[in-house]
Amino acid sequence: MSCTSYIKWIDSERSSVKDFEIPWASVERVRDLWLSQAMRSNLDREDAEDLFQDALLAALEGMDRLRIADSQEIEDAFIAWFWGILRYKRISYQRRRKRLQRIISDNQHQTLMPENKAVSDSRVHLSLGLFERQSPESAKVLRRRFLEGQQLDEMADEMGVSVPTACRRVKSALSEIRSCVEMVMA
Secondary structure, X not given: OOHHHHHHHHHHHOOOHHHOOOOHHHHXXXXXXXXXXXXXXXXXXXXHHHHHHHHXXXXXXXXXXXXXXXXXXXXXXXXXXXXHHHHHHHHHHHHHHHHXXXXXXXXXXXXXXXXXXXXXXXXXXXXXXXXXXXXXXXXXXXXXXXXXXXXXXXXXXXXXXXXXXXXXXXXXXXXXXXXXXXXXXX
C-alpha cells in the first residue's frame, strides 16, 4: 500500500488524524509512569516535568506526522509515538547535562586559584573584546550565549537558522577562542 493510499485509508476508514481527540486519560497515565521512571534514574521532579511538557508540546505540534499501522488503534499509535518523543527528549537532556558537567569539571581543573567574580567578569569582557577584533561574528555568538544567557532556540530565531546550526556556531566560536587563548598563552 503506498503512502498516499494509506493516508486516504486512515481518512476514510477511521476518524481523520486531524479530527483525533487526544486521549488525556492515557496521557496522564503516561505522565505518572514517566515521572516514576525519571525519578528512579536520578532526574529531579522539576526537570522530569519540564521534559514531559516539552514532549507533549512537540507531539501536539507535530500531529500531522503521526502514522498509524493497519491493525493499530489511533490512541495506541499516539501514545507510542508520544513515548518515543519523550524518550528522545530525555536522551537529549542527558547528553546536554553530561557535556555541561564535563565543561564545568574542565574549568575547575584549569583554575588554580579562585578569583573575585568582578575580576573574572572583567577578564571575560576583555577577552571577548580582543577576540571581537579578530572574529566579530563568533564573539557576538559567545556574548549572546554565555554573557546574556540566551538559549539556543532564541539564538536560532534571531540568527534565522535551526537550533542545531546555532549549536554548531557556538561550538565553532568556542574552539576559535580556545585557539586564540592557546596562541596567547604559548
